[in-house]
Amino acid sequence: MADPRSIAHEEHQATHHAHGMRYVVVWIVLLVLTVVTYAASRVHLPGGWHVAVALLIAIAKGALVALFFMHLWDQRGANRLIFVTSLAFVALLIGLTILDNATRFPLANPPGSAGALPWGGADRDPPKLP
């Protein structure tokens, strides 16, 4: 028989319970947050706050799905570690990519020469194609 202290056994116990009410609550909260994120995109917010608010709500919704629908809340050990590790790499990949782009400046190309970025980013004055 299984060792009662083993992780496999505990996982087995934890995932073999019915969670009916919990699912209903999570579902309703997800629907409410969907409406909230839609409403937040319609009101006027300064600067980059739309992106920040939308991403915060998306992270909250994603956490609810991962913790309760995907049962990370009930699990222990390796399964949680794998998912958290993948999230760390998501943060690295997106964070460093944005950091790279945000700190670029035209280096050696004199203004007006081929390949020089216009001051203020590519959005202001795109280079004319021949």
Add this chain to the structure above:
Amino acid sequence: MQASPLAHHFENIEKQSHAERLGMWLFLASEVLLFTALFAAYAVYRYLYSDAFAEASRAIETWFGLVNTVILVTSSFTVALGLNEAVKGNGRKTGLWFAVSVAFALAFLALKAVEYSHHFQEGQLPGRYYSFHELQAPGASLFFSLYFLITGLHGVHVIVGMTILAVVGVKAARGKYTATYHTPVELAGLYWHLVDLIWIFVFPLIYLV
């Protein structure tokens, strides 16, 4: 004759389930990173062409995305209810809930198809096929390249997930799984929740901001 679900190289069913679950999570982590590459590309071009991206996002109909979000979140909920029945050993009800989830997936795809045909009519297409007259700015066609890449890859995942749900649902309804062994139901559900999870991030990035 019903073969035992326990493979001979596992000591007991609990350890086998543990290994199966671990493998699934590894696969899901790789899926997360696959989509992250596209989100990183989105982040770069959104940074470079912020005005064009904001206007292109405004040019597409938000309600398609909103309704599809509600559909996917609800389908995740019905998949969770299906697992709930599998835990109690009611394979038939699991099959029913999974059938409902497949119906939601089909509704999602139908709506997406209508939306895609809109884009084709308006000329909101990637690269040199872009011919949307109301928005002529550098970067606008890039938004639609990323739009089709992200929603297209997600759509493929919806089709795969829907197929898995259908196969596992039929097996559950035929009584293949029991209250002690129903890991395939659980793993099919995990895949579907991941499809939902990714859409939760696609929706605000494409439609809202």
